[in-house]
Amino acid sequence: MPHRPAPFTLDEEERVLSLEHLEVLDSAPEQGFDDVVQLATTLCETPIALVSLVDRERQWFKACIGLEVSETHRDLAFCAHAILEPEELLVVEDASQDPRFQQSALVLGPPYIRFYAGAPIRTDAGHPLGTVCVIDTRPRTLSAAQRVALQALARQTAALLQLRLLEVQREQRAGELIVQLQQAQAQHREAEESLRHARRVSSLGMLTASIAHDVNNLLQVLSASLQMAHLRARRPAEVERFCQTGLQAVEQGGMLIRQLLANVRQDGPELACVDISERIERSRDLFAGTLGDAIELSFDLAARDVAVMCDEVQLQAVVLNLLSNARDAMQGRGQVQIATRQQQVSGDSLLGDGTYLVLSVRDTGPGMSEELASKVFDPFFTTKQAGQGTGLGLAQARDFANDTGGDVRVETAPGAGTTMNLYLRVLGRISAVGRAG
Numbered sequence: 001m002p003h004r005p006a007p008f009t010l011d012e013e014e015r016v017l018s019l020e021h022l023e024v025l026d027s028a029p030e031q032g033f034d035d036v037v038q039l040a041t042t043l044c045e046t047p048i049a050l051v052s053l054v055d056r057e058r059q060w061f062k063a064c065i066g067l068e069v070s071e072t073h074r075d076l077a078f079c080a081h082a083i084l085e086p087e088e089l090l091v092v093e094d095a096s097q098d099p100r101f102q103q104s105a106l107v108l109g110p111p112y113i114r115f116y117a118g119a120p121i122r123t124d125a126g127h128p129l130g131t132v133c134v135i136d137t138r139p140r141t142l143s144a145a146q147r148v149a150l151q152a153l154a155r156q157t158a159a160l161l162q163l164r165l166l167e168v169q170r171e172q173r174a175g176e177l178i179v180q181l182q183q184a185q186a187q188h189r190e191a192e193e194s195l196r197h198a199r200r201v202s203s204l205g206m207l208t209a210s211i212a213h214d215v216n217n218l219l220q221v222l223s224a225s226l227q228m229a230h231l232r233a234r235r236p237a238e239v240e241r242f243c244q245t246g247l248q249a250v251e252q253g254g255m256l257i258r259q260l261l262a263n264v265r266q267d268g269p270e271l272a273c274v275d276i277s278e279r280i281e282r283s284r285d286l287f288a289g290t291l292g293d294a295i296e297l298s299f300d301l302a303a304r305d306v307a308v309m310c311d312e313v314q315l316q317a318v319v320l321n322l323l324s325n326a327r328d329a330m331q332g333r334g335q336v337q338i339a340t341r342q343q344q345v346s347g348d349s350l351l352g353d354g355t356y357l358v359l360s361v362r363d364t365g366p367g368m369s370e371e372l373a374s375k376v377f378d379p380f381f382t383t384k385q386a387g388q389g390t391g392l393g394l395a396q397a398r399d400f401a402n403d404t405g406g407d408v409r410v411e412t413a414p415g416a417g418t419t420m421n422l423y424l425r426v427l428g429r430i431s432a433v434g435r436a437g
Contacts, residue, residue, distance in 0.1 A: 003103040006080035015083075015127040016056055022129075022165050025053065025060055032160045033063035036153050040134050041065050043149045044117065044142060048135035051157055052079045052118075059130065066135070067111060076106050078135075082118035083128035089147055090131075092116040094139035115140045117147075119154035121161070132157050274310050275430045276357055277301035277340045283316060287338065290323045296335045297323075303340040303357050307427040310404050318397045322361040322420050325394070329365035329418065337362045342426065350407050355426040362419040368412045376410065397422065 009015055019025070033051050040049035048066030052059045059077040061070050074080050081100060082090035095101040095113050106113050118133035132154040142150070280287070281301060288297050319338070326336050339360045346353045368376070377398045397420070398408045405425030412418040 003075075003105070004100065005075035006077070006084060006100075009083060009128065011127060014125075015129070018123050018125070018127045019053060019055065019129045022161050023168055024062060024161060024164060025055060027062070029063065030164070032164075033157065036132060036157050036160070037063045037065045040132055040150065040153055043153075044134040044146050046115070046134040046136045048111065050079075050133050050135070051121075051130070052077070052133055053121075053130035054079055054083055054128075072106070076104060078106075078113070078116045079118050079131045079133060082131045082133070083120050086120040086122050086126060086128035088120075089151055090116070090118045090120075091142060091147075093141050096139075111135070112137050114138050117142055117150060119151045121154050121158045123158065124162075129158075129161070270311055270313070271309055272312060273307040273427060273430065274312050274315060275305060276308055276315065276359055276424065277304050277306070279312060279315060280319065280338060280340070280359075283319075286316075287319065287323055290320055291327050291336060292332060294333045295327060295330065298335070298337045300337060300339040303342045305430045306340075306342060306357050307430045308357055308404055308424045309427055310400065310424065314396075314400050314403075318400045318422070319359075319361070321394070321397060326361060326363035326365060326418070330363055334364040336364075343423075345423070351423055352405065352425075356406055356423040357426050359422040359424060360419055362417065364417045367414050367416045367418055368410075369414055373410050373412050377408065394420075 036051055037049040041047065046066075049064075050061050050067070051063040052061055054074060054077060056074075058071050058074050059079050061067070064070065078090075078092065078095075078101065092098050092101060093115060095104070095107045095116060101107050101113075101116075104113070113135055115136035115138065116133060118131035120128040121130050121132060122128050132150060134150065280299070284299065291297050323336065323338075326334075330336075337360075339362070341358050341360075343356050343358050344354075345351045345356055376394050378395065394408075401408045401422045401424060406423035409421045409423065410418065411421065
C-alpha cells in the first residue's frame with residue numbers, strides 16, 4: 001500500500017491565512033522557540049523535538065533539535081495528521097505498524113521514525129498552525145505527565161507566536177513613525193528655507209527695481225553730458241579718451257540696469273559665444289578707470305580665439321566686481337593683473353573633464369585667512385562696513401562660472417595677495433564656432 005498524505009483541514013484557507021499573518025515563516029532562529037524544543041526533549045526523553053508549522057505545501061521548523069533539515073514536504077509530515085484534531089495530542093507509538101505512516105519515506109529511510117507525539121499549536125480562534133512534537137527512532141509511549149507537559153509547551157508556543165507578532169508590529173510602527181517624523185522635519189526645513197528665500201528675493205527684487213529706476217535716470221544725464229563734451233572737445237587726445245571711457249562706462253551701466261530689470265521680470269540671460277580675452281582687451285580703459293591711478297593694472301591674455309558660452313554683460317560685471325574687491329583690499333595702492341589661459345582638467349571632484357579657459361584676477365593685497373576664504377562666495381557675506389557692499393559680487397562670480405559649466409577657485413594666504421580663478425568651460429575656437437554657425 002502506498003503512503004497516503006494527510007487531507008487538508010476543514011478550515012484550511014483560514015488556517016493558512018492565520019499562519020501567514022504571523023509573519024514567522026522563514027524567520028531566523030529565536031531563543032524562546034529554541035527553549036521550547038530543549039524542554040520537550042528533556043521532558044519526553046526523546047532525541048528529536050520540533051516546533052513545526054504546516055504551510056500550504058510544506059512543514060517548516062521554527063525550532064529543531066536532532067534533525068539536519070529545516071523543512072519537509074507536507075505530504076510526508078506527521079504534523080499534517082496531528083492538526084486534523086487540533087484539540088487532541090496525536091501519539092504514534094510505532095509508525096512501522098501504523099497504516100498511515102508505514103510506507104512513509106521518513107519511516108522507511110532516514111531518520112527512521114518509529115515514535116511520534118505532536119501537540120497542536122492553536123490560535124485564539126482555534127486554527128491549528130502546526131505542532132510541538134517529539135520523535136524517536138524506537139517504538140515507545142508517553143506517560144500522562146509527559147502528555148500534559150507537551151500540550152503545555154504547545155500553548156506556550158502559541159503565546160510566543162502572538163507576542164512575536166506584537167513585537168514585529170511595534171517595530172514596524174516605530175519605523176513608520178520615525179520615517180514620518182523625518183519627512184515632517186524635512187518638510188519643515190524646506191518650508192522655512194522657501195520662506196526665507198522668498199522674503200530675500202522679494203526684498204532684493206523691490207530694492208533692485210527701485211535703485212535701477214533712479215540710477216538709470218542719472219546715467220541718462222551723465223550720457224548726455226559726456227556726449228556734449230565729446231562734440232565740443234575739438235579732438236584733444238586726452239579729453240577724447242576720457243570721454244570715450246566715460247561713454248563706455250555709461251553703456252555698461254545701462255546694460256547692467258537692463259539686466260537687473262530683466263532679472264526682476266525673470267527674463268533669461270542673453271547667451272553668446274564670447275572671446276573672453278578680446279572682450280577684456282576692448283575694456284582695458286574701463287577696467288583701469290575702476291582701479292584708479294595709484295594701482296598698476298597689467299594684462300596677460302594668453303588664451304586667444306577661445307569660445308565660451310556666456311552673457312557678455314555678466315562677464316564685464318564680474319570682472320568689475322573682482323577689480324573693485326582688489327582695489328578695496330589694497331586700499332588704493334598696489335598691483336593687479338588680469339590673465340587668461342587654457343587648462344585641461346581631469347579627475348576634479350567639481351569640474352567635469354575637459355578644456356577650460358581660466359580667467360584670473362590677481363592682486364598684491366593683504367590676502368585672506370583660510371577661514372575667511374571659505375566664506376567669500378556665500379551670498380550676502382561681506383567684510384565691508386554696513387552700506388559699503390552687499391556681499392553679492394563673488395556669489396555672482398561663482399554663478400557666472402557655474403552657468404558656463406565651470407567654477408571659481410581662490411588662491412590666497414595672509415600677506416600673499418589673492419588670486420580669483422574663474423574656470424569657464426570652452427566650446428572650441430571662435431573661428432570654428434563661427435563657421436559652424
